[in-house]
Amino acid sequence: MHELSIVQEVVAAITERLGDSRIAVVRLEIGRLSGVVADAVRFCFDLVAEGTTVEGARLEITEPAGRARCRACAGEHEAEWLVVPCPACGSVDAEVLSGKDVRIKSVEVVSACAGPADVPP
Amino acid sequence: MCGTCGCTTVTVALEQRVLARNDDLAAVNREWLAERDVVAVNLMSSPGSGKTTLLERTIADLAGDPVVSVVEGDQETSRDADRIRAAGCRVVQLNTGAGCHLDAGMVAAALRDLAPPARSVVFVENVGNLVCPALFDLGERHRVVLASVTEGEDKPLKYPHMFSAADVVVLTKTDLLPHLDFDVDTFVRNLAAVNPRATLLRLSATRGTGLDAWTTLLRAWVGWMNGAFVHLR
Numbered sequence: 001m002h003e004l005s006i007v008q009e010v011v012a013a014i015t016e017r018l019g020d021s022r023i024a025v026v027r028l029e030i031g032r033l034s035g036v037v038a039d040a041v042r043f044c045f046d047l048v049a050e051g052t053t054v055e056g057a058r059l060e061i062t063e064p065a066g067r068a069r070c071r072a073c074a075g076e077h078e079a080e081w082l083v084v085p086c087p088a089c090g091s092v093d094a095e096v097l098s099g100k101d102v103r104i105k106s107v108e109v110v111s112a113c114a115g116p117a118d119v120p121p
Numbered sequence: 122m123c124g125t126c127g128c129t130t131v132t133v134a135l136e137q138r139v140l141a142r143n144d145d146l147a148a149v150n151r152e153w154l155a156e157r158d159v160v161a162v163n164l165m166s167s168p169g170s171g172k173t174t175l176l177e178r179t180i181a182d183l184a185g186d187p188v189v190s191v192v193e194g195d196q197e198t199s200r201d202a203d204r205i206r207a208a209g210c211r212v213v214q215l216n217t218g219a220g221c222h223l224d225a226g227m228v229a230a231a232l233r234d235l236a237p238p239a240r241s242v243v244f245v246e247n248v249g250n251l252v253c254p255a256l257f258d259l260g261e262r263h264r265v266v267l268a269s270v271t272e273g274e275d276k277p278l279k280y281p282h283m284f285s286a287a288d289v290v291v292l293t294k295t296d297l298l299p300h301l302d303f304d305v306d307t308f309v310r311n312l313a314a315v316n317p318r319a320t321l322l323r324l325s326a327t328r329g330t331g332l333d334a335w336t337t338l339l340r341a342w343v344g345w346m347n348g349a350f351v352h353l354r
Contacts, residue, residue, distance in 0.1 A: 001221055001253070002221060002222055002252070002253035002256055002257070005220070005222075005224070005253075006139055006140075009139045009140070009142060009143075010139055012142075013135070013137055013139070013141075013142070014135070017133075017135060017137075018133065024130045025130070028139075034256075035252075035255060035256050035282040036256070082281045082282060082285060082315070083281050083285070083314065083315050091317075092313075092314055092315070092317065093317040093318065101138055101139075101140075102138070102139040102140065103136060103137060103138055103139065104135045104136075104137045104139060105134070105135065105136060106132050106133060106134045106135055106136075107132075107133050107135060108130040108131070108132055108133075109130060109131050109132075109133050110128060110130050111128060111129055111130060111131045
């Protein structure tokens with residue numbers, strides 16, 4: 001369950017970058033070749049966010065396919081999974097070009113929230 | 122809208138890699154090791170594949186040429202560290218508790234405790250697990266993955282992240298082959314299907330067969346060839 005460590009890093013990185021700002025939405029990009037399971041990330045997100053500025057935030061995840069370059073014929077192809085035979089020559093000896101990263105794309109920060117107590121009557 | 126007072130939200134682009142912190146620490150470890158001419162080997166496998174037994178045998182066979190020290194990673198207990206210490210080797214035990222893998226920060230602290238000498242090998246015996254440790258760079262120079270013949274030929278296909286990231290795969294417990302249906306050729310084909318570039322070694326650490334290729338490889342990695350120091354970098 002390395003996803004727990006991944007989510008802890010996500011929450012730590014956001015609170016480090018944005019201080020006390022309250023977060024309404026977290027957008028993650030989990031590459032299909034990353035070895036990180038989006039459902040497992042969703043499973044532990046609320047638990048890790050509890051008690052932080054990220055608590056209650058909505059989690060949006062995109063899972064882009066990867067790209068690989070065949071070492072046999074030098075052709076590039078899309079890779080939905082780590083081991084995909086080259087569609088041109090069938091070789092599985094490929095260099096992964098993208099799709100292994102997990103990234104925090106962006107967050108929605110609640111701006112100037114007065115809170116109900118500060119709203120004048 | 123925040124849902125409490127109706128205020129708006131602002132989008133802040135971060136574009137930050139989640140494993141950046143670990144990878145930065147791994148890069149520091151790699152530099153620290155390179156400055157000291159120390160070769161770190163990240164040893165990974167499922168529990169019970171024979172990592173500790175291979176290390177015991179390796180320490181005995183290398184006999185100090187080169188010096189070996191070990192970082193032991195387990196969820197609990199110092200049983201493996203006790204075995205390595207008994208084999209006559211410096212060792213630091215890391216217990217991850219609930220954690221399923223070692224990360225670069227843990228290894229950084231352990232390396233400083235170990236203080237390995239120049240032109241030596243540090244083995245980092247990762248937590249027994251074919252999934253999570255594959256994702257965490259520790260700053261090692263080589264990734265070695267063990268698979269024992271009792272585990273079945275299909276392990277590389279089932280755990281492609283682990284096997285595709287290895288530069289060496291060691292098939293262990295080969296002395297048991299006469300008692301099993303394990304087909305070595307099928308394992309070789311399955312490994313080639315996920316990692317055609319890995320070097321495959323076959324050995325039995327308890328019987329001492331196939332160890333020469335392993336110890337020769339280790340000596341080559343630290344630059345010791347025929348007793349003379351060769352700077353590989």
